Amino acid sequence: MNKTKDTTTESNILDAAKNIFQQKGMVGARMQEIADEAGINKALLHYYFRSKQLLFEAVFKKAFSMLAPQLNEVINSETSIFEKIKNFSHNYISFVIKHPYLPNFILQELNRNQDFVQNLVKEKNFPNISKFKKQVNDKVADGTIRNIKAEQLFINIMALNIFPFVGAPLLKGFINIGDKEYNQLIEERKTAVADFIINAIKIN
Amino acid sequence: MNKTKDTTTESNILDAAKNIFQQKGMVGARMQEIADEAGINKALLHYYFRSKQLLFEAVFKKAFSMLAPQLNEVINSETSIFEKIKNFSHNYISFVIKHPYLPNFILQELNRNQDFVQNLVKEKNFPNISKFKKQVNDKVADGTIRNIKAEQLFINIMALNIFPFVGAPLLKGFINIGDKEYNQLIEERKTAVADFIINAIKIN
DNA sequence: AAATAGTTTAACCAAATGGTTAACAAATGT
DNA sequence: ACATTTGTTAACCATTTGGTTAAACTATTT
Structure with a gap:
């Protein structure tokens, strides 16, 4: 019947585990705490x-699979670079506002276990x-955008979109503002x- | 005599603890492992x-105090915005290449303990x-740079400089390159x- | 209804972990 | 020389933690 929100024990556990793991990380999370959160026995x-x-x-794969397709979809769409950048930024930031722990969780665990990323790369x-990359190179060649390596542009796009979430505590400190004002900036x-990105690369 | 590199037990410990904490984080690090690394008893x-x-x-305060002054110095210097951006980026990236675990360590621990940042803000x-902020607002007003909130520009500068280090495993996966090529990009x-930043904000 | 398979729990266990104690060694002061 | 402080260690301890076991409970099948 209700396929969208099944409250089977298994999905209950996954949900509870997601909450705890994302807040405390793999090493910080306790099985007992996850059990409590799920309201079941350890x-x-x-x-x-x-x-x-x-x-x-x-939990990790499920979390990662929430982010990867978005990136894929936008980056392989048939639209112009400028449109891609606009779409990705808007979509990504909107999405992560709803899942604020996600980027930090993934980055932290990927840093903890460098081999883990090898596993993910293999997956379809x-x-x-x-x-x-090809699109950027073409647009550099025909003079639409400034000379920039596609890899660097890609890093910049990711940095500008993701960092404000993982670096939130630091940035709030530096800028000296509270949660409310910071969320407004986001x-x-x-x-x-x-x-910002388009201004940086666009010629006239 | 040798004030620069004293190998007293205390600094030995701090050094060993820095290595372990930066690789495994506060929760992941074991006291025994730190003791072993320092070659002493637990x-x-x-x-x-x-x-x-x-x-x-x-360890954390020592690590943080390695980064904060750099930022301070550059950002409060008497040079133009463009010079500040150039200096900061060059200095910061050069510095972190030598201490690659540092940004991730600080970000991770700041995220784990949100209150911790309150402590740091108080310190001189x-x-x-x-x-x-004032400098940016002035330059926007006199038409040197495009209309942008100083806070947003600041976030962008931090993001573009810091993210490539904390997001390294992810970015290497996406771009599909190895350590050597990635270090070259850095x-x-x-x-x-x-x-990139100056192109984004400069008018003509 | 009896048997079977699947689900859930309380109690338990071994290993790991942060921390302590008490004894020992090395400086340091008198 | 002796006493006192400082530095260092091995052995120990209480608690936490991931994981197991065996029993109980529930649904499904025959």
């Missing part, structure tokens, strides 16, 4: 997912920027980031 | 620093961007980042 966690490691991987649907970035 | 850690928490705080020498960013 042994039941091991019944559904054999170990902490396997539970973590299930892992973002591939070759199309984007909100503005839905369009401001693309404007 | 009890000696507690003799010098009473607890893991206090040892961690000592904590970066203050008010001078930078090297280029010493100048490329400032060019």
Whole structure:
């Protein structure tokens, strides 16, 4: 019947584990805490997912799969570079506002276990920027945008979109503002980031 | 005599703790591992620093104090905005190449303990961007740079400089390159980042 | 209704972990 | 020389933690 929001034990666990893992990370999270959050016994966690490691991987892959397709979709669409940058920035920031722990969680765990990323790259649907690269190179060649390496532009796009979330505590400190004002700045970035990037690369 | 490189036990410990904490974080680090790294007994850690928490705080503050003054110095210098952006980017990236774990360590721990940042803000020498803010507003007013909020420009500068380090594993995966090629990209960013920013804001 | 398979729990366990203690060694002062 | 402080260690301890077991409970099948 209700396929969208099934409250089976398994998805309950995944949901609870997501909350705890994203707040505390793999090493910081306790199985007991996840069990409590899910309102079940600790042994039941091991019944559904054999170990902490396997539970973590299930949560991580699910989290990653929420972000990767977005990137893929935008970057491989048939629109112009400028449109891609606008769409990606707006979509990504809107999405992450709803899942604020996500980027930090993924970055932290990827840094903790460098090999982990090898695993992800192999999976289908892992973002591939070759199309984007070609597009940038073409537009540099025909004089639409300034001379820039596609890789550098890509890094810049990711940096400007993702960093404000992972660096939020630091930035709030530096700028000396509270949550409310900071969220307002983030909100503005839905369009401001693309404007900034386009100004940086566009010729006339 | 040798004030620069004293190899007293205390600084030995701090050095070992820095290595372990920066790689594994506060929760992931083990006191035994730090003791081993320092080549001493575990009890000696507690003799010098009473607890893991206090040892961690000592390491963290030392790490933070390596980054903050740099930012302060550049941002409060008497040079033009463009010079500031150039200097900061070049200095920061050069510095972090030598201490690659530093940004991720600080960001991670700041995210883990949101209150911690309150502590840092109070300390003297904590970066203050008010001078930078005024400078940006002036330059917007006199038509030197495009209309942009100083806060947004500041976030962008930080993002473009810091993110390539904390997001390295992810970016290497997306761009599909190895360490060597990625380090080369980072090297280029010493100048490329400032060019990008200046292009984004400069009018003619 | 009896048997079977699937789900959930309380109690338990071994290993790991931060921290302590008490004894020992090395400086340091008198 | 002796006493006192400072530095260092091995052994120990209480607690936490991931994981297991066996029993109980529930749904499904026969």
